[in-house]
Amino acid sequence: MARYREAVCRLCRREGAKLFLKGDRCYKPSCPIEKRGTQPPGQHGNSMRRGKALVGYGQQLREKQKVKRIYFVLEGQFRNYFERAARLKGITGENLLILLERRLDNAVYRGGFATSRRQARQLVNHGHIEVNGRKVDIPSFQVKTGDQIAVRESSRAISHVEGAWSTAAGRGRPSWVQPGDGEMSVRIGTLPVRDDIDRSINEQLIVELYSK
Numbered sequence: 621m622a623r624y625r626e627a628v629c630r631l632c633r634r635e636g637a638k639l640f641l642k643g644d645r646c647y648k649p650s651c652p653i654e655k656r657g658t659q660p661p662g663q664h665g666n667s668m669r670r671g672k673a674l675v676g677y678g679q680q681l682r683e684k685q686k687v688k689r690i691y692f693v694l695e696g697q698f699r700n701y702f703e704r705a706a707r708l709k710g711i712t713g714e715n716l717l718i719l720l721e722r723r724l725d726n727a728v729y730r731g732g733f734a735t736s737r738r739q740a741r742q743l744v745n746h747g748h749i750e751v752n753g754r755k756v757d758i759p760s761f762q763v764k765t766g767d768q769i770a771v772r773e774s775s776r777a778i779s780h781v782e783g784a785w786s787t788a789a790g791r792g793r794p795s796w797v798q799p800g801d802g803e804m805s806v807r808i809g810t811l812p813v814r815d816d817i818d819r820s821i822n823e824q825l826i827v828e829l830y831s832k
Contacts, residue, residue: 680829683822690818691720692737697760702830713823714814721812724751724769725759730797731806732788733771733781748775763808770805 688698705715720726725741728749734740741759743749749756750770751763763769771781785804794816798809 677829677832680825683825684829687717687720687821687823687826690737690821691723691726692741693720699830702826713827716826717814717817717821717823718812719762721817722762722764723759724749724756724761724763727763727769727797727806727808730794731769732785732791732793733769733804735780735784735787735791739780739784743771743775743781748772748778748781765808765810767808768800768802768805769808770800770802776804 684698688695693701701719702712702716705719706712708715721730725737725744728734728740728743729737733749734743744757744759744761747755747757748771750768750772751761752768755772771785775781781804793806794812796808796810796812796816798807800806
């Protein structure tokens with residue numbers, strides 16, 4: 621997914637749901653899901669929905685692909701997260717989603733500095749984000765309780781950042797992301813829990829897929 625260069629709206633239509641990959645456009649009537657519904661992309665899109673409903677492996681695979689696309693991670697990265705989640709105490713599926721939520725690019729998106737995770741990843745890669753006063757340019761960096769995340773002072777005038785920050789309240793923030801101590805900053809108040817994460821995700825299907 622990190623190297624995906626095609627129209628990302630096709631991914632939402634393929635999964636039959638909004639994945640919020642396009643930022644502000646996902647909230648407007650111009651969103652392809654709003655205009656075309658959940659019909660898959662391509663000339664055979666209609667026929668793809670006429671067969672039997674996905675069951676078993678097909679259903680498990682689609683759920684994995686959906687979550688990979690939501691968080692914009694590659695297959696190898698995703699499997700590493702799953703293996704790490706399986707080693708942690710607790711429910712493997714929930715551990716997996718929490719590890720993905722704790723990625724710095726996701727925290728930047730959740731904090732309101734970007735309107736999509738893809739845009740947030742670019743901000744991190746280009747060195748516009750600080751964690752506890754130090755520049756961090758690794759999107760997969762795992763945030764922890766008490767971390768202060770902020771846009772670097774020299775980057776606060778970037779139009780995309782200003783626009784995202786000014787509309788962040790309207791998009792909403794999860795309870796684990798709290799106001800920070802400085803300008804354009806947020807604080808990780810607690811670690812995310814399952815209730816903070818998209819309820820449409822069925823993580824148990826992913827666990828079943830990797831457990832085969």
